[in-house]
Amino acid sequence: PSPEVDRRTLIRRASFDLLGLPPAPEEVIEFVKDASPDAYEKLIDRLLASPRYGERWGRHWLDVARYGDTKGYAFMQERKYPFSYTYRDYVIGAFNKDLPYDRFIVEQLAADRLPLGEDKTPLAAMGFLTTGRKFNNHLDDMDDQIDVVGRGLLAMTVACARCHDHKYDAIPTEDYYSLYGVFDSSQQPAELPLIGETKQSQEYQAFEKELAAKEKEMTDFDAKVHATLVEKTRKQPADYLTRALFEENELQVFKALAFLSDNAKDLRRKLIDRWRDYLKQNAKPENAALGLWWELAALPAEGFEEKAATVVAKWQGMPDGSGAGQCNPRVKASFAADALKIKPDIARIYGKVLAEAHDEWLKAGGNDEAFGKLPEDARQLAQIIAGKDSPTNVPMADIQQFFSRDERQKRNEIKRKGESFQANSPVAPPRAMVLNDTPTPHEPRVLIRGNPGRPGKQVPRQFLLVVAGEERSPFKEGNSGRLDLANSIISAENPLTRRVIANRMWMHHFGEPLVTTPSDFGIRSDPPSHPALLDYLASSLLDSGWSLKSLHRKLLLSSTYRQSSVDRPDCRAVDPENRLLGRMNRRRLELEATRHMLLAAADRLDTQMGGRPVDLTAANYSRRRAVYGFIDRQDLPGMFRVFDIASPDQSAARRTRTTVPQQALFLMNSPFVVDQSRALAARSDVAGLSDPSARITRLYEILFSRQPLPDEVEIGRQFIEAAGNAVVDSSVRLSPWEQYCQLLLLTNEGMYID
Numbered sequence: 001p002s003p004e005v006d007r008r009t010l011i012r013r014a015s016f017d018l019l020g021l022p023p024a025p026e027e028v029i030e031f032v033k034d035a036s037p038d039a040y041e042k043l044i045d046r047l048l049a050s051p052r053y054g055e056r057w058g059r060h061w062l063d064v065a066r067y068g069d070t071k072g073y074a075f076m077q078e079r080k081y082p083f084s085y086t087y088r089d090y091v092i093g094a095f096n097k098d099l100p101y102d103r104f105i106v107e108q109l110a111a112d113r114l115p116l117g118e119d120k121t122p123l124a125a126m127g128f129l130t131t132g133r134k135f136n137n138h139l140d141d142m143d144d145q146i147d148v149v150g151r152g153l154l155a156m157t158v159a160c161a162r163c164h165d166h167k168y169d170a171i172p173t174e175d176y177y178s179l180y181g182v183f184d185s186s187q188q189p190a191e192l193p194l195i196g197e198t199k200q201s202q203e204y205q206a207f208e209k210e211l212a213a214k215e216k217e218m219t220d221f222d223a224k225v226h227a228t229l230v231e232k233t234r235k236q237p238a239d240y241l242t243r244a245l246f247e248e249n250e251l252q253v254f255k256a257l258a259f260l261s262d263n264a265k266d267l268r269r270k271l272i273d274r275w276r277d278y279l280k281q282n283a284k285p286e287n288a289a290l291g292l293w294w295e296l297a298a299l300p301a302e303g304f305e306e307k308a309a310t311v312v313a314k315w316q317g318m319p320d321g322s323g324a325g326q327c328n329p330r331v332k333a334s335f336a337a338d339a340l341k342i343k344p345d346i347a348r349i350y351g352k353v354l355a356e357a358h359d360e361w362l363k364a365g366g367n368d369e370a371f372g373k374l375p376e377d378a379r380q381l382a383q384i385i386a387g388k389d390s391p392t393n394v395p396m397a398d399i400q401q402f403f404s405r406d407e408r409q410k411r412n413e414i415k416r417k418g419e420s421f422q423a424n425s426p427v428a429p430p431r432a433m434v435l436n437d438t439p440t441p442h443e444p445r446v447l448i449r450g451n452p453g454r455p456g457k458q459v460p461r462q463f464l465l466v467v468a469g470e471e472r473s474p475f476k477e478g479n480s481g482r483l484d485l486a487n488s489i490i491s492a493e494n495p496l497t498r499r500v501i502a503n504r505m506w507m508h509h510f511g512e513p514l515v516t517t518p519s520d521f522g523i524r525s526d527p528p529s530h531p532a533l534l535d536y537l538a539s540s541l542l543d544s545g546w547s548l549k550s551l552h553r554k555l556l557l558s559s560t561y562r563q564s565s566v567d568r569p570d571c572r573a574v575d576p577e578n579r580l581l582g583r584m585n586r587r588r589l590e591l592e593a594t595r596h597m598l599l600a601a602a603d604r605l606d607t608q609m610g611g612r613p614v615d616l617t618a619a620n621y622s623r624r625r626a627v628y629g630f631i632d633r634q635d636l637p638g639m640f641r642v643f644d645i646a647s648p649d650q651s652a653a654r655r656t657r658t659t660v661p662q663q664a665l666f667l668m669n670s671p672f673v674v675d676q677s678r679a680l681a682a683r684s685d686v687a688g689l690s691d692p693s694a695r696i697t698r699l700y701e702i703l704f705s706r707q708p709l710p711d712e713v714e715i716g717r718q719f720i721e722a723a724g725n726a727v728v729d730s731s732v733r734l735s736p737w738e739q740y741c742q743l744l745l746l747t748n749e750g751m752y753i754d
Contacts, residue, residue: 031043064651094125106487123432177444188434196429230393238348501541566583605625704749
């Protein structure tokens with residue numbers, strides 16, 4: 001091991017690591033002079049207790065969660081998320097109060113399924129699933145959710161199994177669609193829940209009135225589409241029954257069928273699925289109305305006419321009525337009057353009988369009481385086409401799943417107006433971007449080659465086989481199973497979750513992770529450099545009650561963390577990448593910490609917490625921490641890209657690290673940097689010093705947490721004496737001391753953590 005680093009370097013290292021900020025000169029002096037044996041432990045505890053800790057480590061998590069404040073390319077929709085900031089604020093708060101990591105995960109996946117009591121703020125946690133990029137395609141949206149859960153929490157590339165079994169890891173495509181069923185059985189509610197108090201005022205009352213009008217427009221549209229869909233579906237039972245009679249690969253039989261009333265494109269796929277499910281559950285020998293369907297549908301297409309005649313003759317001999325071995329009189333009469341020649345004739349005849357019963361029900365009133373006014377034989381059939389459990393009785397809450405493309409576009413336009421109004425209103429109260437379970441669960445099928453037009457084997461909603469083992473059981477809690485999924489992820493029997501977060505925390509503290517691919521622990525990744533260490537850290541997390549702050553302490557109090565970062569040729573010869581940790585890694589500050597360093601040096605950092613995002617790049621720039629900056633997926637500012645911010649389009653394993661001229665040019669020419677140079681030179685504890693040497697010394701203490709060497713003081717004095725007014729651009733001139741401050745801000749020592 002390398003020697004322990006000096007105290008000035010150690011406090012600067014720990015402060016940037018935990019807070020993303022440099023220590024104040026007074027804090028450095030206090031730590032250096034503290035002779036108590038637990039001085040370093042007290043420092044770490046103080047840093048972990050700072051509210052700045054949550055802002056620093058919350059930003060690390062937002063990279064994993066692919067957080068953004070816009071949807072990306074949002075056709076016919078409002079681009080901004082009105083309430084994405086509530087998830088960001090939740091994450092910061094969770095880190096600050098050291099919310100146990102297992103609870104942190106559960107709330108992000110299934111806070112809506114937890115007994116929260118009166119405090120509903122944890123609902124904001126579900127932004128983990130809902131603040132990602134939107135693809136204008138429900139299948140791709142769910143794929144994004146599966147990916148962020150798989151790579152972000154388990155370091156498993158589950159999304160690679162969407163079209164085929166994973167080529168390398170033990171993830172069959174069936175497991176992908178098991179998780180697909182979880183998220184397909186979840187939906188955002190029409191109205192997001194409030195999670196904060198509202199301030200009553202004239203402005204807020206006007207806001208509520210306008211918002212209510214926009215929400216009513218959307219609910220009225222949903223109700224109109226719902227009524228139209230139900231009415232239209234009940235008028236074409238033969239069409240749906242024909243498709244329900246066959247599997248998807250047999251649908252070519254429809255081309256020559258004249259009795260189909262509409263083009264197949266007009267039928268809703270989910271309604272066909274509802275008819276199939278209904279018939280599987282109800283078409284049984286003891287069902288007087290559907291018993292004949294049950295036996296006829298099982299006949300093969302080859303030799304159908306002859307075999308069907310035998311079946312019909314058998315049922316013609318059964319008594320009328322209801323119950324086992326009986327046949328509905330209307331069904332019996334219809335099949336007696338109309339011969340079956342091909343298999344689709346089953347659906348044609350049943351469709352006609354059901355349509356007639358539907359007409360009688362409408363004439364009787366078309367409501368629940370109307371069923372009681374019908375004779376028994378008509379009532380049996382009317383219940384199939386219009387009863388409570390009828391496949392045509394689509395729940396209002398599920399109506400969006402049955403929208404046509406045109407209906408979806410119209411609804412999106414109405415929704416966009418409401419979202420734009422909330423996104424741009426300063427009085428809109430905070431809401432949580434939650435998911436709720438759908439009223440009826442979706443029983444997923446494997447989509448062959450990922451094609452929704454080729455459904456295959458039905459699979460249960462359950463956890464991954466490679467983690468849960470052969471004894472796994474289907475999810476049972478709720479209609480989606482999200483809470484079961486969350487509990488499977490945090491199970492003590494699943495070591496992946498703890499290893500993944502321990503590896504990420506090690507990466508942010510030491511510059512390099514133990515597993516070099518933090519979001520992929522598959523067999524194609526390099527094994528951990530220290531497997532026993534990774535398991536030890538993961539076990540320690542479990543032993544501490546999933547406390548992340550406890551793991552921070554374990555890492556930062558270690559002798560490995562306190563090593564010097566000075567290069568050692570003997571170690572470099574055998575371990576050039578320092579994988580064996582013979583010294584500490586020197587690390588460059590990221591975008592956020594660089595910006596914070598500049599603002600803190602100028603004593604201009606705004607420490608206000610929470611709230612709506614701010615524009616960090618506007619001419620009248622904000623002085624708030626960068627974690628509160630507005631993240632626009634479609635128009636990510638050039639400054640963000642130049643300094644390697646994580647892409648908000650997908651879960652980021654780690655940030656890229658580039659060294660390009662634009663970074664130096666920004667620090668030399670940006671009006672933001674120029675302003676901080678001026679403010680730094682004008683600080684009272686700098687400008688108030690008349691002695692140039694004392695002023696230079698103070699600048700080194702502020703920026704580098706150390707005192708300058710004699711040569712550095714002399715170089716600074718010579719620069720001040722020789723410097724004139726340097727032109728930064730056509731309208732900005734700097735004094736010699738301002739030039740000198742900017743020069744110090746440009747140095748590698750300011751931009752790196754030793």
